[in-house]
Amino acid sequence: MRIATLGPAGTFSELAACEFGRQLDTYTLQFHPALAQVLKAIPQQADIAVVPIENIVEGVVSPVIDSFVKRPLEIIGELSIPVRFSLVANHPEPQKIYAQFVAQGQCSECLGQYAVPIMNTASNSEALQLLQQSREPAAAVVPEHSLKQHSFAHVIHDITDYAHNETRFVAVRETQAVTTEPDPDTAYKTSLLIIDDTDHPGLLVEHLQVFAAYRVNLTSLVSRPTGHRFGHYHFYIECEGHREDSAIRAALTLIELRNKVVVLGSYPRGG
Numbered sequence: 138m139r140i141a142t143l144g145p146a147g148t149f150s151e152l153a154a155c156e157f158g159r160q161l162d163t164y165t166l167q168f169h170p171a172l173a174q175v176l177k178a179i180p181q182q183a184d185i186a187v188v189p190i191e192n193i194v195e196g197v198v199s200p201v202i203d204s205f206v207k208r209p210l211e212i213i214g215e216l217s218i219p220v221r222f223s224l225v226a227n228h229p230e231p232q233k234i235y236a237q238f239v240a241q242g243q244c245s246e247c248l249g250q251y252a253v254p255i256m257n258t259a260s261n262s263e264a265l266q267l268l269q270q271s272r273e274p275a276a277a278v279v280p281e282h283s284l285k286q287h288s289f290a291h292v293i294h295d296i297t298d299y300a301h302n303e304t305r306f307v308a309v310r311e312t313q314a315v316t317t318e319p320d321p322d323t324a325y326k327t328s329l330l331i332i333d334d335t336d337h338p339g340l341l342v343e344h345l346q347v348f349a350a351y352r353v354n355l356t357s358l359v360s361r362p363t364g365h366r367f368g369h370y371h372f373y374i375e376c377e378g379h380r381e382d383s384a385i386r387a388a389l390t391l392i393e394l395r396n397k398v399v400v401l402g403s404y405p406r407g408g
């Protein structure tokens with residue numbers, strides 16, 4: 138199985154991809170420099186992509202949710218991993234700090250103490266590489282685990298804002314025509330998109346009432362702007378249960394009368 142993920146090597150995405158890979162017989166890992174390219178690798182270059190979808194503090198990774206609206210992929214699994222960062226530097230007074238765009242938000246308290254520009258990178262490994270190449274006084278926000286392989290002149294350990302920082306990753310593949318039957322002993326989650334093509338007062342309330350009426354428990358609800366007009370949103374929803382469960386089927390049949398629904402997949406609940 139070919140698994141695409143965010144690189145270069147050393148990212149949290151690599152850790153998550155390896156954990157998914159361990160559940161398979163064999164796998165090969167391939168790295169892509171940005172999340173959009175990781176997802177584009179399916180199906181020609183890779184069978185599965187592993188991407189971050191939500192951080193416990195920063196919320197959803199919006200480029201990933203937005204990409205599902207443009208090109209729905211099938212979510213086949215999820216898992217969470219602990220995320221801890223250090224600030225490393227080649228000089229006691231860095232003049233700039235390299236930080237991945239999601240990592241920056243998770244280390245805001247520490248970074249706020251530096252009155253220097255933050256240079257956003259596509260991955261944590263890219264931040265580390267740019268620091269290693271820099272001839273000027275610079276620093277980078279890097280994963281704690283990268284300190285095992287690299288040494289730096291100046292290190293501030295554990296700069297993450299929250300002690301229990303975690304990021305949830307999903308494994309996705311090209312959508313398959315056939316749905317697999319649920320295993321009765323497995324607890325599932327289902328991810329779906331409600332595409333807002335007929336905005337009207339009370340639209341979200343109506344959808345939520347349908348889920349409540351069928352006792353479908355939502356575990357995530359995110360509105361993302363459609364990019365067409367202010368006030369128009371798509372909804373990314375996760376709920377407990379399998380798409381083949383009668384309650385979820387009935388709820389989605391009703392919602393589909395008003396809006397387009399795209400089921401992204403039903404997969405075992407991750408720890």
Ligand SMILES: O=C(O)C(=O)C[C@]1(C(=O)O)C=C[C@@H](O)C=C1
Pocket residue numbers: 143147148149150151189192198220237239240259260261262280304
């Ligand atoms: O750059 C990395 O190490 C990643 O795997 C990406 C990513 C993300 O985009 O959420 C993964 C985990 C952390 O939340 C920060 C960065």
